[in-house]
Amino acid sequence: MFSKEEALQIKKDFWIAFAEEYPKKWLLYNTKIKDVTFKFYVDNKKAQVLLDIEPKDEEKRKIYYEKVESLKNILLEDYVEDAIFERNFYLENGKIISRVWVEITGISINNKNTWNTIFDFFNEKMSAFELFFYENEDYIKDLEINT
Known part of the structure; x- marks a missing residue:
């Protein structure tokens, strides 16, 4: 088991090593859609690449998710064949x-x-x-275009 300081240092070393291995600017929070973000996650059991859709306005969250979900076959066939979709994902904070x-x-x-x-x-x-996002962003961003 690692101390808190050791665990923090390992995380820091990990992200520095990743940035050195793949020195590019990732899209992440720069989707230009408020509260729609890409994230990296890693712990001592798994690593994940996430697209989180979390507008405070429930209707906007629903619309953005349904737009992405309407592109599910394209995402799975052409980009990320093992992507998992979850309309209602519960974070630890509820x-x-x-x-x-x-x-x-x-x-x-x-x-x-x-x-x-x-x-x-x-x-x-x-x-x-x-x-996938760049090739479909006009459709995903435009709340006037229905799914």
Whole structure:
């Protein structure tokens, strides 16, 4: 087990190593849609690439999710074949968001031997998610176009 300080240092080292391995500017929070973001997540069991749809306005969350969901076949066939869709995803704090994500298991941020696997997974899946988003962003952003 690691102390709090050691765990923080491992996380810091992990993200620095990832940035050095894949030095690119990721889309992440810059979707230009408020509360629609891409995220990387890793812990001692899994790594995930996430598309979180979490506007406070429930109707907007529903619309954005349904727009992405209407593109599900395209996403699965052409970009991220193992993406998981969840309209109502419950965060630990009880908040309900919509989420589309992909994950790998059997890795750990605490095991440097799995870092390259995680880095490659992050790069492959986030690049594919971003390409999907860029190619469909006009449709996803426009709340006037119904699904």
